[in-house]
Amino acid sequence: MSLFxxxxxxxxxxxxxxxxxxxxxxxxxxxxxxxxxxxxxxVVMAISVMAVMAFSNVLISMLRNTVPNRIRIIVQLVIIxxxxxxxxxxxxxxxxxxxxxxxxxxxxIITNCIIMGRLxxxxxxxxxxxxxxxxxxxxxxxGIILIIVAFFRELLGxxxxxxxxxxGHKSADVAESTGLYSVGYVDNxxxxxPPMALITVGIIIWVQRSRSKNLIESN
Amino acid sequence: xxxxxxxxxxxxxxMVIIVAAVLSTxxxxxxxxxxxxxxxxxxxxxxxxxxxxxPEKKDVEMLYKERVTESFAxxxxxxxxxxxxxxDVDLKKEMRKSPEERALPVFIYSYQGNTNLxxxxxxxxxxxxxxxxxxxxxxxxxxxxxxxxHKSETPGLGAEINTQWFMSPFKGKKIFDESGKxxxxxxxxxxxxxxxxxxxxxxSGGTITSKALEKMLIDCIVSYESYFKSQNK
Numbered sequence: 219m220s221l222f223x224x225x226x227x228x229x230x231x232x233x234x235x236x237x238x239x240x241x242x243x244x245x246x247x248x249x250x251x252x253x254x255x256x257x258x259x260x261v262v263m264a265i266s267v268m269a270v271m272a273f274s275n276v277l278i279s280m281l282r283n284t285v286p287n288r289i290r291i292i293v294q295l296v297i298i299x300x301x302x303x304x305x306x307x308x309x310x311x312x313x314x315x316x317x318x319x320x321x322x323x324x325x326x327i328i329t330n331c332i333i334m335g336r337l338x339x340x341x342x343x344x345x346x347x348x349x350x351x352x353x354x355x356x357x358x359x360x361g362i363i364l365i366i367v368a369f370f371r372e373l374l375g376x377x378x379x380x381x382x383x384x385x386g387h388k389s390a391d392v393a394e395s396t397g398l399y400s401v402g403y404v405d406n407x408x409x410x411x412p413p414m415a416l417i418t419v420g421i422i423i424w425v426q427r428s429r430s431k432n433l434i435e436s437n
Numbered sequence: 438x439x440x441x442x443x444x445x446x447x448x449x450x451x452m453v454i455i456v457a458a459v460l461s462t463x464x465x466x467x468x469x470x471x472x473x474x475x476x477x478x479x480x481x482x483x484x485x486x487x488x489x490x491x492p493e494k495k496d497v498e499m500l501y502k503e504r505v506t507e508s509f510a511x512x513x514x515x516x517x518x519x520x521x522x523x524x525d526v527d528l529k530k531e532m533r534k535s536p537e538e539r540a541l542p543v544f545i546y547s548y549q550g551n552t553n554l555x556x557x558x559x560x561x562x563x564x565x566x567x568x569x570x571x572x573x574x575x576x577x578x579x580x581x582x583x584x585x586x587h588k589s590e591t592p593g594l595g596a597e598i599n600t601q602w603f604m605s606p607f608k609g610k611k612i613f614d615e616s617g618k619x620x621x622x623x624x625x626x627x628x629x630x631x632x633x634x635x636x637x638x639x640x641s642g643g644t645i646t647s648k649a650l651e652k653m654l655i656d657c658i659v660s661y662e663s664y665f666k667s668q669n670k
Contacts, residue, residue: 311467311471312470
């Protein structure tokens with residue numbers, strides 16, 4: 219079986235669409251709400267989750283024949299926690315500003331239900347390479363939603379994209395503002411607050427369901 | 438798979454030991470980088486309380502070395518304490534001590550003939566700690582500039598304390614009134630009196646953080662009162 223057989227590619231592709239962890243399985247919502255006010259922390263969060271998910275999947279998959287059934291959840295937690303602490307330390311050392319913004323949410327990757335869900339459902343029963351792809355795929359599915367939500371929240375809430383002002387420069391005095399702000403446009407402060415992330419995720423789910431009919435329940 | 442208790446026990450012990458070894462090695466290797474980040478951030482905060490433009494991160498080390506010419510610690514009577522590095526003083530710990538025992542850091546900033554004195558402040562916000570630096574003019578009374586920061590105040594409300602619109606009105610305010618009494622700066626809800634030398638605008642919706650900041654300024658700066666007065670005779 220080749221490394222990129224159609225079966226393996228399906229592991230990568232599916233979580234981006236019809237089995238997306240956030241919009242279809244509705245897992246990992248908590249961090250999706252918390253870190254999506256700006257694009258940059260959302261991207262770093264997505265990368266961090268991807269690292270933790272891929273490596274914990276591979277490790278658990280390699281250990282799958284030795285892990286005693288009765289303590290398998292504990293083993294999974296220890297591995298996830300160790301990887302999360304590693305990621306947190308690396309962020310603190312090399313991207314200090316972002317790690318300050320993400321603060322407690324990096325630590326909370328430990329409790330991200332997607333990760334334990336994939337370990338239980340996939341890595342414990344599959345070889346390391348498919349598990350790796352499954353981890354990357356699911357993390358990408360999580361990350362892409364995070365990035366879409368963060369894009370709209372930052373654009374409408376702060377008028378910026380990745381910190382760059384796209385609607386013109388705003389200042390306290392309307393006369394000194396440029397672009398849209400000079401004609402009285404005001405950022406929607408509500409977009410910065412967590413409830414709007416939930417509503418944005420809701421809209422994404424709506425769009426996705428209206429495009430892909432097989433997600434709609436029959437009853 | 439199902440195994441006996443001995444296997445499970447050994448398995449967990451070995452796993453925990455391996456994980457502990459990996460993590461402590463990583464922590465040790467990364468510690469110097471992390472400490473450097475924290476130190477640069479502290480220097481950046483000190484400098485931005487006195488400079489009009491927030492300095493670039495890469496310039497911080499150089500600017501600090503060049504312009505912060507002196508730093509020392511004093512006690513609340515205004516006497517200089519020997520043998521204490523002001524930069525390493527943990528103000529949070531000092532504030533827990535009784536006022537007489539505190540070591541209070543002072544940083545002197547000199548640039549183009551101007552000398553400013555910078556003191557750190559720390560306090561409790563609504564959700565977590567808030568802190569900052571206040572720089573004074575040569576008269577030990579007029580505020581030259583401030584830089585505040587916070588750990589976890591509400592975004593858009595209390596978190597506004599580290600924005601320019603909140604911090605810049607502090608410039609030019611005075612902490613002593615005309616009779617020389619310490620009055621600090623009041624953060625006023627609903628708009629400060631523009632003529633007052635001791636008031637700044639509060640944050641709508643961020644009253645608890647505003648009041649916490651006001652308390653922080655009083656609590657921390659009052660310890661410097663006698664030093665300021667002794668310098669300003």
